[in-house]
């Protein structure tokens with residue numbers, strides 16, 4: 001139907017989450033109508049984010065250098081580590097203003113059905129970090145889903161064996177079960193953080 005360059009744009013936009021074929025087409029025509037500065041600005045922003053953003057060498061959060069902003073911030077408590085599944089889970093926790101420690105981003109959750117094993121996540125790196133650093137407490141803030149709970153239990157067990165002196169806590173209940181952390185409102189999440197309990 002479309003000339004190949006337009007079809008290509010529609011196809012690429014259609015790969016984005018939540019974008020169906022009709023929306024992809026509408027966006028493609030919007031981009032075509034936009035002036036060059038706006039349209040090429042979008043293309044440049046995508047190119048820049050892909051070339052400049054990588055993972056923090058300490059916590060595996062997103063970073064535009066070797067270390068993320070949280071790992072560089074000397075005012076944050078390095079003895080307190082909050083473990084999350086994905087980089088986007090850091091944002092709602094930061095928004096609560098309840099947490100002044102550092103993070104550790106696993107890169108997913110354990111899910112044998114989907115072929116996600118402990119080796120696929122940054123679990124070994126977390127254990128080394130806890131063993132080598134002066135860590136007082138690890139807060140397991142994986143999602144309140146089946147895979148998130150399984151991941152928290154697995155890490156809790158590994159920490160008990162490798163670093164028994166470190167407190168391991170889990171977010172208090174009250175979060176919507178089955179939902180991802182990123183959809184939790186900050187008041188509920190703040191309460192869950194403040195009321196965290198031993199795992």
Ligand SMILES: [Zn+2]
Nearest residue numbers: 056059068071
């Ligand atoms: Zn970091």
